[in-house]
Amino acid sequence: MISIGERINGMFKDVREAIKNKDPKAVKELAIQQTEAGASFLDVNVGTAAADPAEAMKWLIEVIQDTVKTPIAIDSQKFDVVKAGLSVVKNEVLINSSKGDPEELDRYMSLSKDYNASLICLTMDKEGIPQDIERRMEFAMRIVEKAVEHDFELSKIYIDPVLFPINVDQKQPALMFDIFNQIKMISDPSPHRNVGLSNFSQGTKEKRLLTRTFLSMGISYGLDTAVMDVLDKDLMDAAITAEIIMNQHVYSDSYLTACRK
Amino acid sequence: MEIPNVADKWTGSVCEITLGATKDSGGSRQKTITIGGSKTVPFMDFEGNPGHKPVIAMDVYDIPPDDWTDTLAKPFADVLNDPAQWAKKCVEQYGADLICLKLDGIHPDKGNRSAEEAVKTVKSVLAAVGVPLVIWGCEHDEKDNEVMPKVSQAAKGENCLMGIASQDNYKTLTATCLADGHSIITMAPVDINIGKQVNILVSEMDFPLNRIVMFQSTGALGYGLEYTYSIQERERLAALTGDKMMSMPVICDVGHEAWRAKEAKSSDSDVPQWGSKEERGPLWEAITAVTLLQSGADIIRMSHPRAVATVKKCIGRLY
Structure with missing residues (x-):
């Protein structure tokens, strides 16, 4: 699977510092550890405390690269x-993320195309996150339509149906499947199916097992x-299995051994 | 109406391997052979680069084979006792791309020849021909582990393809090939899971993936060909979808297997309804080879010159 290592995020104290x-x-260190753990991408999030988020993003990316x-x-x-961030990226890149409003999708898809980037699109808009399958699929359809309109390769689209924490709404995980x-x-080739995995078990006592x-x-x-904790070896091995x-x-x-390489 | 483009897109490819070493790279071969490199399924060049042409390794034995039918033995009647001349004939008269020297004679039940004798044979064949060599042990683990290191050392620098490493016996040959700069054949008994496992085991000894050739015991037409076919097909699909441990080129043992079939060797008087033995045998070998080409084969071991000519023609037409 495509694993997006979540650890370089300003929400964590060591990165914030x-x-x-x-x-x-x-x-x-986090870049090396996550790479060795098999991350396909390294997620980079400056968090909320950075004085100049754009500069912090550029600095983080340059350090990682x-x-x-x-x-x-x-x-x-x-x-x-x-x-x-895009202005300093040297290699393949993924943007995390665009909401599903038509004008947002237009703006992000144009930008992604300019940089040959892949794009995570959330099935939500400024009105909020839908709770049911049907409305989420409407977003998914719109994302694919927009991709076709922008002549955007569908294999570079990652649709994220926005996973709720299990202790917030227990009906949601089963809907995800x-x-x-x-x-x-939805299409051939189909877009990727992505989730922010750690969010799912936040505040629970069996976090790793649930995830x-x-x-x-x-x-x-x-x-x-998935955007996930790639340093959790059991999680990575469960995915492979x-x-x-x-x-x-x-x-x-x-x-x-073979799949970890 | 627009016809949709149904071509598949593949993310992986088959490793490219060069066999043999010329004087410039420390060997004495007059030419090298490169195999693999395909970025699509066989003969679908509209989907991607088909890679290098499959090649034919003609079998030469260190001792005269005692189970060869006269149809098969006749073309080599003058050289069966002399592996060097036999190899020369295969290359010069029958256009063999490679020679596969099978060291049957070292087997405890087939002559139990010594490592020194095997080394002598290998050296004589290397001196007689300029094509790269495949050197194949007798498949008796203990004897192979005794003889192959010496043979490998004698051919050091020639970048031969040495066989075979199996799940239960891979360490000696892997270490030997690493030390002497040869490539290696990994073997599995018509079992894709074991095939992958041997590749992993060999690579864990730091053996480079781009010096491994995979071998699944070949089944001839009527004798398990479809099993070999479907495994090789799956190996190729795994390679194309990015499985690095399944991305190696493939070798098949067609000559030996096809000529074991009763359809290839029964006499005309025993089965007059099957047609002439002279036609039947080479045809059995050629059909087995051409079928396996379609599943993804990079080196085909073959025996009869007429079958070799037919298969070479077929490869030429399809590439």
């Missing part, structure tokens, strides 16, 4: 911060990318 003091050490070659996922709700299935059939189980079940319904069970890789006794 690093940004504040312009001390690259912690960021470099000096350390590893792993592609970057620029994570910000602010268009100008995303744009600042239907949605993954339906997005998979790991949701990911494994999600993969069986077509979930293929779920993919083996779904016949996405050839089994061998050392399949974990």
Whole structure:
């Protein structure tokens, strides 16, 4: 699966301090650790405390790029911060994320095309997050229509149906599985199906177990990318194993070794 | 109405491997052979680069084979006792791209020849021909582990393709090939899971992935061909979808297997309704080879010159 390592985020104290003091050490370490753990992308989020978020984004990306070659996922709700990040990115890049309002999709898809970037699109708009399958699928349809209109490669679109924490609304996780299935059939090639995984179990006592189980079940319904804690080895191994069970890789006794590479 | 483009897009490819080393790179081969590199399924060049042409390795044995039918033995009657001349004939008269020297004679039940004798044979074949060599042990683990390191050392620098490494016996040959700069054949008994496992085991010894060739025991037409076909097809699809441990080129043992079939070797008087043995045998070998080409085969071991000519013609037409 495509794993987007979530750890370089200003919400975490070590990254917040690093940004504040312009001390690259912690960021470099996280870049290396997540790369070695098998991250496909490194999510970069400056958090809410940065004095100048655009400059902080550029600095973080430059530090990471000096350390590893792993592609970057620029994570910000602010268009100008995303744009600042794109201006320094050297390799393949993913934008995290655009909301599903038509004008937002237009703006982000044009920007993504300019930088040959992939784009996460949320099935929500300024009115909020829908609670049901139907409304989320309307967003998904709109995202695909917009992609076609912009001549945007569908394999570079990641649709995120916005996963709620289990302790907020317990009906939601099961709906997600239907949605993954339906997005998979929306077009050929289909867009990716993404979630922000850690959000799912926040505030719970069995955080890792809940996350790991949701990911494994999600993969069986077509979930293929997630913003997640790639440093959780059990989580990464569960993803690999779920993919083996779904016949996405050839089994061998050392399949974990092979897939971790 | 616009006809939709149904071409698949693949993200992976088959590794490219060069066999043999010329004088410039420390060997004595007159030419090298590069295989693999395909970015699509066989013969679908509208989808992507088909990579290098499949090649034919003609079999030469270190001792005269005692189970060859006269149809197969006849073209080599004058050289069966001399592997060097046999190899030369295969290259010069029959256009073999490579020679596969099979060291059957070292097997404890087939002559139990010594490592020194095997080394002598390998050296004589290397001296006789300028094409790269495949050197294949006798598939008796203990004897192979005793002889192959010496053979490997004698051919050091020639970048031969050495076989075979299996799940239960891979360490000696892997270490030897690493030390002497050869490529290696990994073997599985018509089992894709074991095939991948051997590749992982060999690569865990720091053996480069782009020096491995995969071998699934070949089944001839009527004798399990479809099993080999479907595994090789799945191996290719795995390679194209980015499975690095399944991305190696493939070798098939067609000659030996096809000529074991009763359809290839039964005499005309035993089965007059099957047609002439002279036609039947080479045809059995050629059909097995051409079928396996479609599933994704990069090196085909073959025996009869007429079958070789037919398959070479087919490869030429399809590429």
